[in-house]
Amino acid sequence: MTEEKRLLHAVKEAKTPFFIGVDVGGTSIKIGLVDDYGRSIDSGAVNDEGVHLSCISIRTEPHPQTATELIAEAIDDMFKRLHIDRSSCGGIGLGIPGTMDLVTRKLRQPPNLHSWEGFPMCDELSKQTGLPVLFCNDANAAAYGEYWVGSASGQPSMALLTLGTGIGCGIIIEGRSIDGATGYGGECGHLVIDAADDALLCGCGQRGHLEAYCSATGVARRTLNQTDRRESSIRSKISPETRLGDIAKIVYHEAEKGDSLAYEIVMDTAKYLSLGIISLLNTVDPACVLLGGAMTFGGRDVPLGQRFLAQVTKEVKSRAFKAIAEKIMIDFAVLGSDAGYIGAAGLAREEFLQVKKK
Numbered sequence: 355m356t357e358e359k360r361l362l363h364a365v366k367e368a369k370t371p372f373f374i375g376v377d378v379g380g381t382s383i384k385i386g387l388v389d390d391y392g393r394s395i396d397s398g399a400v401n402d403e404g405v406h407l408s409c410i411s412i413r414t415e416p417h418p419q420t421a422t423e424l425i426a427e428a429i430d431d432m433f434k435r436l437h438i439d440r441s442s443c444g445g446i447g448l449g450i451p452g453t454m455d456l457v458t459r460k461l462r463q464p465p466n467l468h469s470w471e472g473f474p475m476c477d478e479l480s481k482q483t484g485l486p487v488l489f490c491n492d493a494n495a496a497a498y499g500e501y502w503v504g505s506a507s508g509q510p511s512m513a514l515l516t517l518g519t520g521i522g523c524g525i526i527i528e529g530r531s532i533d534g535a536t537g538y539g540g541e542c543g544h545l546v547i548d549a550a551d552d553a554l555l556c557g558c559g560q561r562g563h564l565e566a567y568c569s570a571t572g573v574a575r576r577t578l579n580q581t582d583r584r585e586s587s588i589r590s591k592i593s594p595e596t597r598l599g600d601i602a603k604i605v606y607h608e609a610e611k612g613d614s615l616a617y618e619i620v621m622d623t624a625k626y627l628s629l630g631i632i633s634l635l636n637t638v639d640p641a642c643v644l645l646g647g648a649m650t651f652g653g654r655d656v657p658l659g660q661r662f663l664a665q666v667t668k669e670v671k672s673r674a675f676k677a678i679a680e681k682i683m684i685d686f687a688v689l690g691s692d693a694g695y696i697g698a699a700g701l702a703r704e705e706f707l708q709v710k711k712k
């Protein structure tokens with residue numbers, strides 16, 4: 355079967371309507387096509403090495419109008435390559451960091467994309483593609499991806515904590531993303547876990563937040579506070595030029611090699627994380643909590659990641675209400691960086707179903 359025939363066969367086998375997910379990041383934008391069951395459809399695009407791409411990736415332009423035009427163009431090209439008629443697509447989910455003003459429909463405070471502030475991106479993309487466009491926060495979109503076809507598939511409710519440079523969080527309850535009154539619903543990275551006056555400073559400017567302790571930056575700051583006082587193999591690996599994000603990676607590698615301070619820092623991260631998760635459980639009581647992102651110490655495939663998860667679970671269970679402790683499932687996310695576009699497409703599908711009902 356030729357490559358084109360294989361692609362067209364996959365499109366024919368898919369369950370329509372299709373949905374498009376757009377996941378906007380600080381440096382690149384992912385665009386992917388998903389069918390009604392949440393299955394990713396090969397985009398038909400190939401990279402420079404000739405490898406097929408399940409989704410398209412384009413550079414994030416500083417000017418939002420240009421970025422919107424490039425997204426619309428990429429979607430158009432994808433439809434043409436896959437011989438898909440626009441009418442078989444139910445809509446586009448646009449996942450962006452930050453929020454959107456629900457009245458003016460303009461972007462509000464997109465972190466790392468300051469020039470996009472106030473741009474009516476959903477309406478503009480809708481105008482250019484002729485398709486309905488739903489706004490969603492990128493962390494909520496990733497959570498929906500895991501809820502729909504990832505680790506939380508089949509669960510009625512869930513929360514995803516994405517541990518990276520910062521901590522993203524999304525909460526989904528029976529198909530609905532908890533966006534809140536101002537679009538900041540589910541921002542669990544900023545739950546307060548330390549009330550001390552000298553608690554660690556968070557990226558948002560406040561002290562004592564979960565993100566200040568368990569993000570890559572938080573782990574790095576805690577490490578720097580300890581390496582002056584304790585003997586450890588970490589010290590020889592760090593110089594004044596080492597970036598904070600790289601320190602967390604050094605901690606991971608040294609902990610794997612058996613350094614006791616590095617291992618303690620990983621286990622302390624589990625403890626701090628459990629404090630945030632407890633507040634989340636006592637507020638929402640989701641059926642499961644997933645951990646994703648680059649800061650999961652190797653995840654389920656390595657012994658350290660497994661021990662980290664076991665420690666988070668143990669700490670959570672020791673502090674939770676008995677009924678919650680007996681039932682709560684804490685696990686790693688599985689979709690990786692695809693969760694964002696798959697979830698954005700899924701949230702567009704939820705909106706499509708709601709509109710159809712009316």
Ligand SMILES: [Zn+2]
Pocket residue numbers: 543544556557558559560563565
């Ligand atoms: Zn914060």
